[in-house]
Amino acid sequence: MEIPTETQPEVEILNKLMKKALVSFVLAGVAFALYRSFALMPAYQGLNLGLSNYIIESGLKDTGSLNLITAVLYDYRAFDSLGESTVIFGAVSGIVLILSRKMLPVSSKGLSFIVKRTLGIMTPFIALFGLYIMSHGHLTPGGGFQGGVILAAISIIFSIVYGSAFDYRRYSPQTKTALETGGALTFLGLGLAGILMEGAFLQNLGFLTAETGTLISAGSIPYINIGVGFKVGAGLAIIFYSMIQKTFEEDF
Amino acid sequence: MAVLEIILVIFLVFSALMAVRFDEELISIIFLSIFSLILTALYLLHKAADVALAEAVIGAGLNTAIFMSAISQIRHGDSD
Numbered sequence: 021m022e023i024p025t026e027t028q029p030e031v032e033i034l035n036k037l038m039k040k041a042l043v044s045f046v047l048a049g050v051a052f053a054l055y056r057s058f059a060l061m062p063a064y065q066g067l068n069l070g071l072s073n074y075i076i077e078s079g080l081k082d083t084g085s086l087n088l089i090t091a092v093l094y095d096y097r098a099f100d101s102l103g104e105s106t107v108i109f110g111a112v113s114g115i116v117l118i119l120s121r122k123m124l125p126v127s128s129k130g131l132s133f134i135v136k137r138t139l140g141i142m143t144p145f146i147a148l149f150g151l152y153i154m155s156h157g158h159l160t161p162g163g164g165f166q167g168g169v170i171l172a173a174i175s176i177i178f179s180i181v182y183g184s185a186f187d188y189r190r191y192s193p194q195t196k197t198a199l200e201t202g203g204a205l206t207f208l209g210l211g212l213a214g215i216l217m218e219g220a221f222l223q224n225l226g227f228l229t230a231e232t233g234t235l236i237s238a239g240s241i242p243y244i245n246i247g248v249g250f251k252v253g254a255g256l257a258i259i260f261y262s263m264i265q266k267t268f269e270e271d272f
Numbered sequence: 273m274a275v276l277e278i279i280l281v282i283f284l285v286f287s288a289l290m291a292v293r294f295d296e297e298l299i300s301i302i303f304l305s306i307f308s309l310i311l312t313a314l315y316l317l318h319k320a321a322d323v324a325l326a327e328a329v330i331g332a333g334l335n336t337a338i339f340m341s342a343i344s345q346i347r348h349g350d351s352d
Contacts, residue, residue: 089322153325161321169329176337256334263341 084229085158085238093163094244098222101244102207104165105251109204112255119262130183139181146174154249158238164248171253176260184264193261196254203251210240210247277317284310297346301339308332 075088075096085091093101130136154167175196178186214223224239231237287310291303308331315324 087322162325163322166322166325166329169326169334173329173333173337176334180337260334260338260341263338263345 080232083158083224083238083241084232085241086233087158087161087163089161090157090163090241090245091238094157094241094248095222095224095239098211098244101248102211102222105204105207105248108252108255109200112200112258115259116262130186131181135181139177143174143177146170146177150174150249150253154246155235155242157245158241159233159235164245165252167245168249168252168254169256171249172256172260175253175257179260179264184261188261191257193258196258196261199250200254200258203247203249203254206247207244207251210244214240273317277314280310280314280317284314297339297343301336301343304339305332305336308335 075092079088079091079096080086083091083095085095150167150170150173152167153162153170154164157163157167175191178190210225211222213225215221217223217225217227224241226239228239228243229237236242284307287303287307291300291307294300294303308327311331312324312328315321315327
């Protein structure tokens with residue numbers, strides 16, 4: 021059977037025309053859809069401040085959280101935060117699927133002795149700061165996401181300063197995966213507890229509310245924060261780790 | 273406060289332009305990190321502490337590290 025090695029010039033021109041026609045058809049369709057949805061929008065009538073005024077007035081009473089941003093993120097719009105963490109989970113899964121290798125990565129010996137000792141003193145305080153940001157999300161600025169990224173930064177510091185094998189031995193990928201899954205399950209479990217006890221998914225658990233301003237108050241918000249923090253931190257550490265894994269494969 | 277804000281915005285635009293202008297990836301990454309740092313200060317001036325914290329941690333910290341590791345992989349491939 022003969023396989024044509026070269027397409028005919030007429031066929032090529034026709035192909036190009038077909039492609040152009042298809043692209044313009046799709047673009048026209050998208051433009052039409054955009055026009056229809058923009059035509060539905062009402063004219064600008066000034067900012068509608070009803071919802072934000074409501075949250076500012078009764079957010080503290082509804083949720084018990086002093087930080088209204090956390091109140092919105094993990095109480096009023098907790099379902100959106102669940103979607104966000106699902107996006108991060110998908111990203112981590114994809115990157116690990118593409119980049120991960122089953123081998124012990126050994127990088128250089130790390131940086132000099134002075135840097136190692138200095139970071140050895142500083143790292144516990146960085147971890148403490150991350151945990152503080154995570155657990156005090158309902159009282160001070162911050163929350164699960166920011167604290168989790170600070171925890172991921174510790175893993176990055178270990179990889180850079182002590183060499184990537186150190187991080188592998190201390191916190192193996194299995195530990196990180198368990199932390200990430202545990203955080204996600206905490207979030208989902210609190211959501212399901214909301215169904216059982218309060219009647220709606222991710223509803224704030226009333227029986228956990230204590231005096232406003234104390235650490236264990238604001239219902240389920242601190243627990244969701246801690247879950248999201250460990251999930252995000254472990255996920256981002258896994259991403260960085262699988263990127264660095266490939267880098268040093270030849271440096272044995 | 274207004275003067276400080278104007279100075280910060282000027283440096284913000286400057287660092288963004290520098291990040292685009294240089295061909296060397298390392299310099300671009302450093303300028304992106306500076307961009308994030310200035311943006312953090314601006315957010316803090318506008319009293320958005322949560323966003324400032326997220327920007328400082330993700331923009332200046334994590335992004336730089338991930339970009340660096342990506343760049344080192346590219347260099348590694350080139351030298352072979």
